[in-house]
Amino acid sequence: MRIGELAATAAVSTKTIRYYESIGLVREPERTRSGYRDYSPAAVERLRFIREAQATGLTLAEIQSVLELKDAGAASCDHTRRLVERHLVDIDAQITRLEIARAELLDLAERADALDPTTCTDPNRCQVIEGSP
């Protein structure tokens, strides 16, 4: 199948497929005599795999390292598991950062509610943001 059909089937853009090819995430397909990319049905699976892995938060670089092992025929479960675990640590760190930011923002919002806006006139001071405990 040509790139347009693959794109429609896998619900990605043709641009994205060519981009994936350019970074080595999908292999170069056969070409028709006129130079069009000609994909096998397996390409749909590969794109689906990439999208699923992406949905779990893996970056394209991480997905690529899984795919390379898969392509080499290696038992990739172990590698994938390590990647997944590393990513889990990252996600936990991100969540922690966001929760800290969230608490700070809540604090600001409450302080803003408690303040009289007419007293907030010093152009070099904003009582909402400044003056944290």
Add this chain to the structure above:
Amino acid sequence: MRIGELAATAAVSTKTIRYYESIGLVREPERTRSGYRDYSPAAVERLRFIREAQATGLTLAEIQSVLELKDAGAASCDHTRRLVERHLVDIDAQITRLEIARAELLDLAERADALDPTTCTDPNRCQVIEGSP
């Protein structure tokens, strides 16, 4: 004071200060006869304000809109509060996304633990990532 001293005092780089000036976040300072930037002590406060606002998760564009109101002498508490509240909604959405991703990853990790790696040999399938319930 010159840019190096300001940078050291406010714990930012000179590059960052010039960048902030280029996007209008800090005003153009006076210049010495030789063309060096010459800052008033108030610049330290402004940078400190920017860094604090940034630490609460506001983007530079958002900080700029607060600063513009402050510079205009307007009562900015109300505007700040709205920005803060909007950002709170964003953060909650981000946290939710991350928690979903986290649950998926945990699931993957458990599945990986339960699998026998020697059965993961089909180069087009990875039992860890695929076959989600």
Add this chain to the structure above:
DNA sequence: TGCTTCCTTCCAGTCGACTGGAAGGTCATC
């Protein structure tokens, strides 16, 4: 033959917040 739709390559831009580096000017100190 013309029209449309699809395909090709290649280059450049997006977002956010900087950072690096080149080429050259200025100031204080030895």
Add this chain to the structure above:
DNA sequence: GATGACCTTCCAGTCGACTGGAAGGAAGCA
């Protein structure tokens, strides 16, 4: 007058995952 620290401007690059657009070739149909 030489050295070194500091300053100037300007241009380009980073990261990640694409997206836009130009210029031109190919396939199918009336």
